[in-house]
Amino acid sequence: MKKNTIAFFYDGNTSVPQQIDLVLVESKGVFCFQSNDGVNHNWVIKKVTFSKRPSGIHLEYGVELIQHIKIEDANFIQAIQDFRKQEGQISVYQKLIDLGTALHLVIAVLIMGIIGLCYWYVIPWVGEKSVALIPTEYDNQLGNSAWISNEYFVTVDSSKTKILNDFAQKLDLKNTKELKFTVVKSDEVNAFALPDGNIVVFTGILKEMKNYDELVGLLGHEASHVNNRHSMKMLCRSVSGYLFVSLILGDANGVMAVIGDNVNSLQSLSFSREFEHQADSDGFKILAANKVNPEGMSNLFKRLQKQHSVSIPEFLSSHPITENRIDYIEKMIKNQKFQIAANPQLEKLFAELKQ
Template identity: 60%
Template sequence: MKNKTIGVFYDGNSSVPQPIELSFDKGTSMFHFELANNTANSWKLESVSFEKKGMALNLQHGEETVQSIMVKDSDFIRDLTVFRKNNGQLDWYHKLLNLGLTSHAFFAFLIMLFIGLSYVYAIPWVAEKSVVLIPEDYDDKLGSNFFQENMFFSSVDSVKTAALNAFAKELKLKNNKPIKFTVVDSDIVNAFALPDGNIVVYQGILDEMKSYEELVALIGHEVSHVNNRHSMKAICRSLSGYLFISAILGDANGIMATIGDNVNSLQSLSFSREFEHQADLDGFEILVSNGVNPQGMSDLFKRLQQDNTISIPEFLSSHPLTEERISYIDKMIKTRSFEAKTNDKLKGIFEKLKK
């Protein structure tokens, strides 16, 4: 081991450098050097902190007055580093600093990969779970504000709205908040649920239906989105980066301000496969528990998926109907036991909605 080298000493009181000869005694783990005034100095290895600056190594000693020695001898630095490592005096940070460029690039790649995967997968998941930090009162405020602003420009069919609400009252929807339906006189093939319990149904999607069972399926599906706060969770996922930081910092006001700025996306939210699957299952259970043939759900979804010769229906853009989902529903119909019977009252109200 090379135990002597030339260094530059700084006394901590002035910026004047002093050339010195620095030696290291590995037997006693002591640094020794002598100043120009013949003053001998000794530093214990344990009392010295090390800082790598480019190709140089800076040795610092002292508490109130910090003295330092700058060494540029690569052989001395290498041998000293090996000695510290062999004696367990090199922490992980300095071990990392002493790795080569290739290792640094590899660790940088791993860090970037971790950040990327966290941003794509972990942060959206955490953001979705952070919905529990948001009081449900905010769901009502956001949904109500959106409904009032957008229905002002829509042509609401009050007669069919009353009929659709009467239709829903005949069903056990397992809703955890009041549900209100509104029928908009438009040929748009769409329906969407707002977080406050308002569910908007366009005449266009009613016109596509051939049976009241299909309408029950649609209602059950949309009510599930309300019950499970899917709109709020979807917003949190789409704003996950900011919301994640806000949730960690406990900035509830920041969360709500950001969600408020994005309230206009409530109508066109595209729910995740997980949310749609949950809504399908809940909707299926609503059909079965009300004695309505669940074939209505499969029929509705197949009809909407096929009826896109001119343009993709609005419902498909926000509720993508995959073959996998439809196949799963058909499988449940075949394997699940249920008792379905014709409901003349629902059938009668449905016919009024079709006129």
């Protein structure tokens, strides 16, 4: 079947258009026309480049000398499109191009949305899960580096550090690695755990405590962060973009270099709600396993929340204490069975820490 229309031909040598009678020969799959110099042209449709523009459809043909045809006839343009679809000559890319500006904008917004979701949720999740690929020896190296970079700016209370370590030795903290405890002289109400097992407790938070069961609850909570590698997981989440690329490329040294550059943020990481929930649950189990009153944890949280409702201390900013967390602990106290036994040794050591 033949179809024809009036079109404009540019021979590639001049910018002057030539009006031509363009014929679509579907049986042969070619465009036929004669230029002003009397030359007959046969363009194989498969070799033609099509571009849709506001002025119509534009055809380009040739390798060294690019020739051009502009078609404005809507019916002829539709005939070309129907033929190309029938022959399967329209690529996915071309179909997307033909959708129009409005749909292009919608697609762009959707793609940007997907990229944003991946950046904020998928890649951080991958970063967190990738901790399983990092040997635990790196936890010790990073924790030690973090402490060395900070110990010049703090004053360690050696006497209370010894007492706190003696206190912890009386407990079963369910630890999977050796734990060590350091007391820092500071009015800040703060405590944090480094991935190497160093649990740092500030004298400011010790002053807030009224009973040794509160200290057991705090140590159990921080021990859970170490046992579950929460610091490493959150650190990997925070550098997940770089980490993800390094893992894809199989660059283990690059992974550790990225984490090492961010080691100073270990003590100020804000744990996710999931990690805090797990640490609270593990802390409760540690209290129960040591026959220490689990109310110690909820009492400490209530006191800290009440006394620092305006000026939020460091411990609360990195371990946000919410009503939900307190309610969760109190529900465990009500719903789970446990035994409480007085522990004169813990009570004596706690009294020494309070001095």
